[in-house]
Amino acid sequence: MANVHMGNGEIEWHGVKFPKYTSGIEFVRPGVAVYRPAGLINSIDIGKRTDERGVRYWAALEPIMVGLCPTDQAGGNGSFPPESTRPFGLENEPAVGGHEGVYILKAAHPRGLKILARQGIIPGDYVTGNINIGDGTCLACRRGAPALDCYNGPTFVGIGTMVEAEKWVKRETGRTQLPGAYVGSGGAVFVPISHVHKIPANMAETDRGLALGTQIDAVACAYSLWDAVGLETYVQGFRGVHELNILAIGSGRVALWGLDVLKERLGQLGARGNIFLCDTREGNLERVGDACGVPDENRYLVGRSRNPFSMRNLRSGFNYPSLGGDFRFDIAVDFAGPGALDQKRICELFDDVIAPQGIVATMAHGGYPGHELKMASGERLLKGHRLVIGLSPRNNMGRGADFLSRHANKFKPMMREIPGGLDERLAEQVASGGAAVKNEMEATVFYTRISSN
Ligand SMILES: [Zn+2]
Incomplete structure (x- = not known):
């Protein structure tokens, strides 16, 4: 091999x-991820550059565990960020996946x-990182706005970079994309401190x-979702109701967090x-239904119908x-990931399924097929209704950590390890979004141990 x-x-x-x-x-x-054995991934030269520009200080983080998330797949096939031009196959900036570290x-x-140290x-120490990063210098960044609001665009560690942010x-780092968390012994992920x-x-x-x-x-994304909805104002100020009927399309991991945070708020x-x-998966209905206290008559096993989310169906x-x-x-919330809805079906939800x-x-990230409705943040007004986009941790990492800490005993048993660590099989799961492992292992939340620490 040439590049050893x-x-x-x-x-x-x-x-x-x-x-x-x-x-x-x-x-x-x-769309194609491979496992590279020791000696093939250069994840560290970024460290030489990050502090040179004097913009801000960066930290090198050694990955211990990584969560399986379909956003890696979206970054790897170029569907996220929107208009992605992520380079592949470059030795000096390999497109290393993994972002939930x-x-x-x-x-x-x-x-x-x-x-x-002043923050303890x-x-x-064991830490996590907010992998959404703005340029740190524009007015929005200096005011502490979330990276998605950076005037010069964000980069997403392990996923890709908005085109306007590449510069x-x-x-600042010597690369247009930053290495993700699926790196082996001695490798590192870099984020600003x-x-x-x-x-x-x-x-x-x-x-x-x-x-x-x-x-x-x-x-943290679940908090962003309900912030984007304006949940508290919507319930108390606008509707003045004591009960909301919520349709959750998709009952996997994203729904688990979204619905549990909703119930608490x-x-x-x-x-x-x-x-x-x-x-479409009975196991998901059962696990997330039980975790969120959803009664049996409120669980719908979706079959092969052409439009399973029409009011009739x-x-x-x-x-x-x-x-x-x-x-x-x-x-109604689309927790299902790509493919469950398109623009036509969203319009049908507004017409038949949703209250006035x-x-x-x-x-869902990357928008919906139909009329190039590409979305990363914010909201769209469709047919006079709000389509709200919630997928980003924004500045909610602290709230996410606090929520999980308070409910750790409830959720710890739901964590399922994908055995084997970094290997060829995991590379296939990451590239495919993990459907096979989800069907095989009968669980909702998956992670991989990267290091023996
Ligand atoms: Zn900025």
Whole structure:
């Protein structure tokens, strides 16, 4: 093989030695990921550049565990970020996947370490990272806005870079895309120190608790979803109701976090959610239905119907007695990922399924096929209704960590390890979004152990 650099030395960064090359899972062309053995992945030279520009301090994080998330697939096949021009097969900036990491803080600029220490974070601590990164210099970034709002565009570690952001990412790091968390021994993920968050103490005590830490990003997205809906204002100020009928299209991991966060926030308002779950997988209905306290008559096993989410098919899918006549849902959320809905079906939801003041929200990234409705953040007004986009952790990593810490005992048993660590099989799962492993292993939330720490 031409590109083998075994034993090709080390790089020292802020007093810590890293191997120049390691192993990892790399997208080598759109949709195709392979496992690269030790000596083939260069994840560390970025460390030489990150602090040189003096914009901000960066931290090197060593991956310990990584959550399985279809966003890696979307980044790897070029469907996210919108208009993605992610380069593949480049030796000096391999498209390494993985973004839901639990890490050990390894190194940072001494002044960066001082700032982290004031927040109680020191080298050797278990941390996670907000992998949505803005340029750090524009007015929005300086005001502390989420990376998605950066005037110069965000990069997403392990997933890709918005086209308009490539310039600043290259200038600051030497690459147009930043390596993700599926890197082997000695490899690192780089994020600005402001993006480092400590794993709560009660989660850092056990393996399962640490594994739950891989979900902080996903739970942060759940907070962003209900913030985007404007849940509290919608319930109290606008509708003045004590119960919402929620249609959840998809009953997998994203629904688990979305619905559990919803229930807690509604509870704080003295309101309740009457949740209706749809999924093509019976196991998902059962696990997420049980975790969210959804009664049997509110669970709909979706078959092969042409439009399973027409009001007519929803009526026959659920056994819910009052789902007749003029019953409409208040909010429908697409938790299902690509393929469940398209623009035509979204319009049908507005026409037949949603109450006149209802909302359709989505956790799908990359938009919907139909008329090039590409979306990354914000909302769209369709037929006079709001289509709300919730998929991003925005500034909610702290709320995500706090939620999981409070409910750790409930969710720890739901974490399922994909055995084998970094290997060819995992590369296939990452590239495909993990459908095979989901069918095989009868669980909802998956992670992989990357390091033996
Ligand atoms: Zn910015």
